[in-house]
Amino acid sequence: MSKCQDCKNEMLDHKSCFKRVYSDGKRLYNSIPYGEGEETKYIDVDSPDYRYCHDCAVKKGQQHHYGCDMENCPKCGGQLISCGCDLSIVDQSEEKETKINYQFGVKATDKHDAEVATIEASNLKEAKKEFAKSFPDDVDNIDVITSDNGYEEIR
Numbered sequence: 001m002s003k004c005q006d007c008k009n010e011m012l013d014h015k016s017c018f019k020r021v022y023s024d025g026k027r028l029y030n031s032i033p034y035g036e037g038e039e040t041k042y043i044d045v046d047s048p049d050y051r052y053c054h055d056c057a058v059k060k061g062q063q064h065h066y067g068c069d070m071e072n073c074p075k076c077g078g079q080l081i082s083c084g085c086d087l088s089i090v091d092q093s094e095e096k097e098t099k100i101n102y103q104f105g106v107k108a109t110d111k112h113d114a115e116v117a118t119i120e121a122s123n124l125k126e127a128k129k130e131f132a133k134s135f136p137d138d139v140d141n142i143d144v145i146t147s148d149n150g151y152e153e154i155r
C-alpha cells in the first residue's frame with residue numbers, strides 16, 4: 001500500500017489524483033490523464049489488462065498520481081519524470097482552476113471584417129459558452145481557436 005504525496009489517496013483505491021497545471025515559465029500545460037497520452041500508441045487502454053495504470057493504478061481518464069512513471073509530459077509528450085522539460089506545478093487543487101486565454105478568430109463576412117475575440121476561461125467548453133454569450137451572431141462563424149495553453153485542444 002502506498003499513498004500519493006499529492007492527493008494523499010491510497011493508490012490501490014483507483015481514485016483520481018488532482019488535475020495539475022504545469023508551467024515552463026512561459027506557458028501553462030494541463031496534466032494528461034491515463035489513457036490520453038502517448039501510451040495509447042502501444043497499449044489498448046480499453047482492454048482488461050490495462051484497465052488500471054500499471055504504476056499508480058488510476059483508471060482511464062483519471063489523473064495519474066504524483067510521480068507516476070506513466071504520466072506523459074504535456075509539453076514534449078515524453079515520460080514526465082525523466083524528460084527534462086523542467087516543469088513546475090503551478091496549481092494543485094481542483095477547485096482553483098487556472099484561467100487560460102482563448103482567442104477566437106472569426107471569418108470575414110459581408111457584414112464585418114475578420115476579428116479576434118479573447119475570452120478568459122478554465123477550459124475550451126466554458127470559453128465557447130462565453131463566446132456564444134458575447135457574440136451570438138458569430139458563433140457559427142468561428143474560424144480558428146487558439147489558446148495560451150500548450151495542451152488544450154485547438155479547433
Ligand SMILES: [Zn+2]
Pocket residue numbers: 034053054055056057058064065068069070071
Ligand atoms: Zn499512473
Ligand SMILES: [Zn+2]
Pocket residue numbers: 004005006007008009016017018064065066
Ligand atoms: Zn495522487
Ligand SMILES: [Zn+2]
Pocket residue numbers: 073074075076077078080083084085
Ligand atoms: Zn517534457
